[in-house]
Amino acid sequence: MGSETIWFLPMHFPTRLIQLRKAADLTQQTLADTASVHVNQIRRYEAGTAQPTLEALIRLAQALHVSLDDLVFAEGERGPSDDLRLRFEAVSHMPEAEKSVIKALLDGMILKYQASRIMGTSSNQASS
Incomplete structure (x- = not known):
């Protein structure tokens, strides 16, 4: 595994690290020793x-004793918005065949969005 620095950590990472360390009742030295x-x-x-x-x-x-997500991201920062979460929940109750169609549609839309970002075009231009 490489040792390159991750330069895109959220601005609140230092605060999050302090909160988690104190919640675990660890000193900086103890955390350092435990984490090498x-x-x-x-x-x-x-x-x-x-x-x-x-x-x-x-x-x-x-x-x-936390996940990387819990260490790096604030509560609710990574999950989908409430309206999308409700839609995903509704989809989870559908038959497998319908789920497959929805997954394929989502994959296509995500790919289209990523391609438009790489090409430097807006989604309006990409759909023309």
Whole structure:
């Protein structure tokens, strides 16, 4: 596994790390020891002056007994919006054949959106 820094962590990551560390009743030193990270790095992460590598994030999550999502993202930040969640729930009750059609439709729309972003066109231009 590489040790490249992840530069796109949310701005609230330092606060989240502090909250989780304190909720686990760990000192910075104890977290550092448990996660095999130098205590100065923990201080930098919590101060927002450094961002952990993916390897360090995994070790921190394990030491804090949380998922990577819980460590990196705020509550509700990654999930679908409420209106989409309701639609997904409705789809989950449909027969498998209908679910397959909906999945294929979603996959096609996602691919179209990603292609339009790569090509630098808006969705209106891409559908013309």
